[in-house]
Amino acid sequence: MDSSTSTSQPIVRKGLKKRLTNFFVRLYQIHLFILRFFKEAFVPPFELKEIMNQCYQVGVRSFTLISLTGFIVGLIFTKQSRPSLSEFGATSWLPSLVSIAIMRALAPLVTALIAAGKVGSSIGAELGSMRVTEQIDAMEVSGTKPFKFLVCTRVLATTIAIPILATYTGFIALLGGYLNVATNEGTSYTTFMQQVFEPLTFVDFVSSLIKSIVFGFTIGIVGCYQGYNSDKGTEGVGKAANGAVVTAMFLIFVEEVLIVQIAGWFR
Amino acid sequence: MKKFKPHIDNNNAVIRIRGLKKAFEDYAVLRGIDLDLYQGENLVVLGRSGTGKSVLIKIISGLLKPDEGSVEVLGHELETITEEELQALRIRIGFSFQNSALYDSMTVRKNLEFPLVRNRKNLTRKEIDHSVEEVLDAVGLLKTINQMPAELSGGQRKRIGIARTLILNPEIMLYDEPTAGLDPITCIEINELINEVQERFKTSSIIITHDLTCAKMTGDRIAMLLDGQFQRVGSFDEVFDTNDERVKPFFDYNFIQ
Numbered sequence A: 001m002d003s004s005t006s007t008s009q010p011i012v013r014k015g016l017k018k019r020l021t022n023f024f025v026r027l028y029q030i031h032l033f034i035l036r037f038f039k040e041a042f043v044p045p046f047e048l049k050e051i052m053n054q055c056y057q058v059g060v061r062s063f064t065l066i067s068l069t070g071f072i073v074g075l076i077f078t079k080q081s082r083p084s085l086s087e088f089g090a091t092s093w094l095p096s097l098v099s100i101a102i103m104r105a106l107a108p109l110v111t112a113l114i115a116a117g118k119v120g121s122s123i124g125a126e127l128g129s130m131r132v133t134e135q136i137d138a139m140e141v142s143g144t145k146p147f148k149f150l151v152c153t154r155v156l157a158t159t160i161a162i163p164i165l166a167t168y169t170g171f172i173a174l175l176g177g178y179l180n181v182a183t184n185e186g187t188s189y190t191t192f193m194q195q196v197f198e199p200l201t202f203v204d205f206v207s208s209l210i211k212s213i214v215f216g217f218t219i220g221i222v223g224c225y226q227g228y229n230s231d232k233g234t235e236g237v238g239k240a241a242n243g244a245v246v247t248a249m250f251l252i253f254v255e256e257v258l259i260v261q262i263a264g265w266f267r
Numbered sequence B: 001m002k003k004f005k006p007h008i009d010n011n012n013a014v015i016r017i018r019g020l021k022k023a024f025e026d027y028a029v030l031r032g033i034d035l036d037l038y039q040g041e042n043l044v045v046l047g048r049s050g051t052g053k054s055v056l057i058k059i060i061s062g063l064l065k066p067d068e069g070s071v072e073v074l075g076h077e078l079e080t081i082t083e084e085e086l087q088a089l090r091i092r093i094g095f096s097f098q099n100s101a102l103y104d105s106m107t108v109r110k111n112l113e114f115p116l117v118r119n120r121k122n123l124t125r126k127e128i129d130h131s132v133e134e135v136l137d138a139v140g141l142l143k144t145i146n147q148m149p150a151e152l153s154g155g156q157r158k159r160i161g162i163a164r165t166l167i168l169n170p171e172i173m174l175y176d177e178p179t180a181g182l183d184p185i186t187c188i189e190i191n192e193l194i195n196e197v198q199e200r201f202k203t204s205s206i207i208i209t210h211d212l213t214c215a216k217m218t219g220d221r222i223a224m225l226l227d228g229q230f231q232r233v234g235s236f237d238e239v240f241d242t243n244d245e246r247v248k249p250f251f252d253y254n255f256i257q
């Protein structure tokens, strides 16, 4: 017993040390990757056609799921909030409450998480398989700047498309909330909308916008990084897709907390 | 045997490699490579699996960096080359990948257009179409123009891969195992294509292979990679006129008669 613990401990420690160095090496590489993005994305030619195409892909890939989730989130959130408000006889506050929850937090977050799953993973898999089958090398040797064509366009596309999708999610979720309020309290559409926009401030809009821009950028850059640097072999493709989702989701939560904190200082 | 006798300029090396070394972690793959590729010749590089043949041409095309030694391609020393110069140099070098590396989200036409459209900005639609059809015709696959790579056979993919590199009129062609995994008749067709490219486009080529039929049919000169160095360089008969235990089995097992 004793001997087994004493031999296993150094192995664990060694594994931890290796993991830790790997983590910092990875961090440094991502840092370089992001720098390279900024260096290459904003010099002509701008690849507008490919960016539009990628935006379209982002939209198509996540539209259905986002519509459905947004609607259900709005509906359920309203429904579940009603009992606690009615205890104080304050169900008339429901639209304001729903609006704050959706516009400040839920819409950007739900959109980003779904896009991380649908868009991030497919970017990871797509670029990963291009790396594994040497298509990226083939672009490189024919002088066609694969980083610009594959990475910059995708990152810009997610950064542009996610805020648009998040806005859309917000309105779909409000629609869900409205349907619930209308059937229960019989509130009219105009009253509902008035109450929705009343509590929202400029800071709310700006911070939501910044949030979804940051989320979009994160999803794009993480997916591209994982795919572009994926290991050789078919296993690498799966790892890239999976890594893209897990890392992006983790970062999205961290960023959410940070941005909410920072936005708090401006209120 | 090779029918076409090219004009080879032995005083003009388009690629000149001296003392090239490359290791991965602690495994030394290339251990002091010296090699000249002369203007107009087909140089065949023979070697067993894992001897670093692919690594060698990846270094020549700037995909991998050497640890030591000098690599001069079309007068440019790769160690000191700038990003822009490398970009321009790569357009003059065609690289046919071991697994073809076709862009599988694009049709054959788009695959061929891609290097052209992105490197030559002011071409008209008509000129692009003309170039695409010309190289497709050269590899005999005009009928596949609207197909996706997934719908092609291995041999067809190889040819499209070669066509895609030809479209930029390269001065140097690097073929990584052009006949690997193909049936004998398709192999011979590919070998003929390689010779045709040499004759028609006046390219200088490095052909990597472990197929001796391919070596014999296409090579003006053979270089044998053994233990990380070129140990035997010369004509096919010169290279195999030896009792070297590392070379003989290569020959014996290839032509079982």
Ligand SMILES: Nc1ncnc2c1ncn2[C@@H]1O[C@H](COP(=O)(O)OP(=O)(O)OP(=O)(O)O)[C@@H](O)[C@H]1O
Pocket (backbone or CB within 6 Å): B024, B029, B047, B048, B049, B050, B051, B052, B053, B054, B055, B056, B098
């Ligand atoms: N990017 C890389 N990272 C680490 N090791 C590598 C890398 N590329 C090649 N190697 C190693 O270098 C050695 C030579 O590889 P290379 O692909 O050049 O072989 P090859 O001669 O082309 O073989 P084959 O005929 O099977 O294609 C192999 O042992 C391989 O493991």
Ligand SMILES: [Mg+2]
Pocket (backbone or CB within 6 Å): B053, B054, B055, B098, B176, B177
């Ligand atoms: Mg190889």
